Amino acid sequence: MSTTLSPSQTSLKNAEPTSNPFGEFLQETGALARRLFIQLQRRPSTLAAGIIQPLMWLILFGALFQNAPAGLFGNDISYGKFIGAGIIVFTAFGGALNAGLPVMFDREFGFLNRLLVAPLASRYSIVAASAIFIATLSLIQTAAIVVMSAFLGAGLPGIPGLAVMTFIVLLLVLGVTALSLGLAFSLPGHIELIAVIFVTNLPLLFASTALVPLSFMPGWLQWVASLNPLSYAIEPIRYIYLHQDWSLASVVMQAPFGEVTMGAALAVLIGFALVSLLLIQPRLRRSLA
Amino acid sequence: MAPAVLIEHLKKSYGTVEAVKDVSLQVESGEIFGLLGPNGAGKTTTLRCLCTLTEPDAGAIEVSGVSAIDNPRLARQKLGYVAQEVAIDKVLTGRELLQLQAALYHLPRAFAKERIDSMLKLLALQDYADKKSGTYSGGLKKRLDLAAGLLHQPDVLVLDEPTVGLDIESRSAVWDFLRQIKAQGTTVLLTSHYLEEIDILADRVAIIDRGKVIACGTPSELKDKVGGDRITLRIREFAPVEEAEKARSVLQDLPAVQEVIINSAQGNSLNLVVSPQSNALSAVQQALQAAGLPTFGIAQARPSLDDVYLAATGRTLLDAEIAAASTRDEKKERKQNMR
Numbered sequence: 001m002s003t004t005l006s007p008s009q010t011s012l013k014n015a016e017p018t019s020n021p022f023g024e025f026l027q028e029t030g031a032l033a034r035r036l037f038i039q040l041q042r043r044p045s046t047l048a049a050g051i052i053q054p055l056m057w058l059i060l061f062g063a064l065f066q067n068a069p070a071g072l073f074g075n076d077i078s079y080g081k082f083i084g085a086g087i088i089v090f091t092a093f094g095g096a097l098n099a100g101l102p103v104m105f106d107r108e109f110g111f112l113n114r115l116l117v118a119p120l121a122s123r124y125s126i127v128a129a130s131a132i133f134i135a136t137l138s139l140i141q142t143a144a145i146v147v148m149s150a151f152l153g154a155g156l157p158g159i160p161g162l163a164v165m166t167f168i169v170l171l172l173v174l175g176v177t178a179l180s181l182g183l184a185f186s187l188p189g190h191i192e193l194i195a196v197i198f199v200t201n202l203p204l205l206f207a208s209t210a211l212v213p214l215s216f217m218p219g220w221l222q223w224v225a226s227l228n229p230l231s232y233a234i235e236p237i238r239y240i241y242l243h244q245d246w247s248l249a250s251v252v253m254q255a256p257f258g259e260v261t262m263g264a265a266l267a268v269l270i271g272f273a274l275v276s277l278l279l280i281q282p283r284l285r286r287s288l289a
Numbered sequence: 290m291a292p293a294v295l296i297e298h299l300k301k302s303y304g305t306v307e308a309v310k311d312v313s314l315q316v317e318s319g320e321i322f323g324l325l326g327p328n329g330a331g332k333t334t335t336l337r338c339l340c341t342l343t344e345p346d347a348g349a350i351e352v353s354g355v356s357a358i359d360n361p362r363l364a365r366q367k368l369g370y371v372a373q374e375v376a377i378d379k380v381l382t383g384r385e386l387l388q389l390q391a392a393l394y395h396l397p398r399a400f401a402k403e404r405i406d407s408m409l410k411l412l413a414l415q416d417y418a419d420k421k422s423g424t425y426s427g428g429l430k431k432r433l434d435l436a437a438g439l440l441h442q443p444d445v446l447v448l449d450e451p452t453v454g455l456d457i458e459s460r461s462a463v464w465d466f467l468r469q470i471k472a473q474g475t476t477v478l479l480t481s482h483y484l485e486e487i488d489i490l491a492d493r494v495a496i497i498d499r500g501k502v503i504a505c506g507t508p509s510e511l512k513d514k515v516g517g518d519r520i521t522l523r524i525r526e527f528a529p530v531e532e533a534e535k536a537r538s539v540l541q542d543l544p545a546v547q548e549v550i551i552n553s554a555q556g557n558s559l560n561l562v563v564s565p566q567s568n569a570l571s572a573v574q575q576a577l578q579a580a581g582l583p584t585f586g587i588a589q590a591r592p593s594l595d596d597v598y599l600a601a602t603g604r605t606l607l608d609a610e611i612a613a614a615s616t617r618d619e620k621k622e623r624k625q626n627m628r
Contacts, residue, residue, distance in 0.1 A: 024395045031392030039380045110376040117340045118393035119365040
C-alpha cells in the first residue's frame with residue numbers, strides 16, 4: 001500500500017455558498033436519493049424479489065380460490081380479478097413499511113452522523129429521499145402487477161383509472177413511509193423495528209378488504225377493516241378494475257357506518273398521509289432538528 | 290480574531306452518568322490541538338457536542354466565533370468531522386461517497402468535481418476511487434473518511450481517535466497528512482488515548498480525565514511543570530525486594546534524586562525522579578557501585594505526558610484504560626451515539 005501522501009497541488013479558495021435554501025434542499029435530496037438508487041442498482045436482488053413476490057401472490061392466490069363458487073365475490077367476478085387491487089396495495093404498503101430499515105442501519109453504522117454534521121438546508125431531505133425511492137419502487141411493482149393481472153384476464157383500466165391508481169399508491173406510500181421513518185428514529189435498533197414491521201404487516205393485510213370483500217367478514221371485523229386505511233386504498237382500485245364507468249361519486253365500500261364514495265376514500269388517504277407526516281414531526285424534529 | 294474553537298464549561302450527562310463534567314478549552318487558529326485522556330474520559334462526548342450531534346446540558350461552544358448551539362448550521366459549515374468509527378457506505382465507490390458529501394455541503398458541481406479529484410490525489414486514493422469502498426483496507430477507509438471530512442475546506446478538522454485500529458504504516462500516513470493540512474492553514478482538533486500520538490503531533494494538548502480538563506498547555510510546558518527527569522533503573526533483570534530496598538535507601542540520599550519508587554510490576558525496578566539537566570545518571574551509577582550493587586540497565590528520560598497524567602491523577606493512563614474497560618457498557622454507549 002502506498003502511504004506516502006503527495007503534497008497538495010491545488011489550494012482552492014472557499015466556494016461561494018449558494019444562498020438558495022430550496023436549491024440546497026433539492027441538491028441534498030437528489031444526492032441522498034441517488035445513493036439509494038445506486039445501492040439498488042448494485043444489489044438488484046431486492047428489486048427482483050420485490051417484483052416476483054407480488055406476481056407469485058397474484059398467481060397463487062388466484063389459483064387458490066379458482067374453484068370458489070361464482071358470485072361469491074360479488075358481481076360474477078373471478079377471484080383473480082378481485083385480488084389484483086389487494087395485492088397492489090399490500091405490496092406498496094409492505095415496501096413503504098420497510099422504508100425505515102435503511103435509515104435504522106445508517107443510524108447503527110454511524111452513517112447518519114455524516115448527514116447530521118453536514119449543514120443540510122433541512123433534515124427533511126432525508127425523509128424526502130426515502131419517500132422518492134420507495135415511491136419509485138412501488139410504482140414499478142404496481143406496473144408489474146397491472147401487466148400481470150391483464151395477462152390473467154383482469155383487464156386493464158383506462159388512463160384516468162391508472163392515474164387515480166398511481167395517486168392512491170403515492171398517498172399510501174407517503175403516509176406509511178413517514179410512519180416507518182418515525183419508527184426508525186424512535187426505536188432503539190433494527191431488531192425492534194423488524195419486530196414492529198412483523199406484527200404490523202400481515203395483521204393489517206388480514207384486517208383489510210385485500211383478500212375478501214367486507215361482506216364476507218363477521219361484524220366486528222367489518223368495523224376494523226372499514227377503519228383500516230389500507231381498505232380505502234384497495235376499494236377504489238378494485239372499483240376501477242371492476243367498473244368501466246366510475247366517478248368520484250361512485251360508492252366503493254359499504255362500511256357498517258355507511259357508504260364510502262371514491263372521493264371520500266381519496267380524502268381519507270390524503271388525510272392519512274397528512275396525519276402521518278404531522279404525527280412524526282415532533283419525533284423528527286428531535287432527531288433531525 | 291476569534292479562536293477556532295472555544296468551549297466553555299461544557300456539561301453533558303447521559304442518565305446518571307456524567308460524561309462531561311466541566312470542560313473548557315480554546316483552540317487557536319492554525320494549530321493542532323490534542324485532547325488526551327483514557328477511554329471514557331469524555332473526549333468523544335465533547336467532540337459530539339462540538340459537532341452538534343449531541344446537545345450539551347450546559348456550557349458554550351463557538352467555532353470561529355459562531356455559536357454551535359444557537360447557530361448550528363453555520364457552525365457545521367465550518368467544521369469537518371471524522372468520527373472514530375469509519376462511516377462509509379460499502380456499496381458506494383470512494384468517488385461516489387465524496388460526491389454525496391459534496392452535495393451535503395452544497396458545493397457547486399464543477400467545483401466539487403475539481404475538489405474531489407484533488408482530495409483523491411492528496412490522499413493517494415486515485416487507484417481506488419472507482420472501486421466499492423467495501424473492498425478497502427482499514428487504512429484506505431480512514432483515508433477516504435479524511436478526504437470526506439476535508440472536502441468542503443472546513444476551518445477546523447475534528448478527528449476522534451484518528452488512528453485507532455490502524456497499522457503502523459497507515460498511522461504515520463495519517464500523521465503526515467495532518468501535519469500537511471496544518472501547514473495549509475487548517476486547524477486540527479483531535480482526540481487520542483495514545484501518548485506518543487499527541488506528543489508527536491499536537492502543538493497544544495488538554496489532558497482530560499473523568500469529564501474534566503486536568504492540564505492544558507504545550508506538551509513540553511506540561512512536562513516541565515511536572516518537573517524532574519526520569520531515571521529507570523534495573524539492578525538485575527528480576528531483583529529481589531531486599532536488594533531494591535537497599536538501592537533505594539542508598540539513592541534517596543543523593544542530592545540530585547528527588548524521589549525513588551520501586552516498581553514491583555516491573556521486576557522491582559526503580560523509578561527515580563531527578564533534577565533536570567543534572568549529572569544524576571553518573572551519580573546514581575557511582576553510588577550503586579560504592580554500595581556493591583550491580584546495574585542491569587539504566588536510562589534517563591524527560592518526563593512524558595504519562596508522567597503529567599500520573600502527577601495529576603495518581604494513576605497512569607494504562608491503569609486508567611484498564612479500569613475504564615471494566616466499567617464501560619459498550620452497548621449503552623453505542624445507543625448514546627445513535628441519533
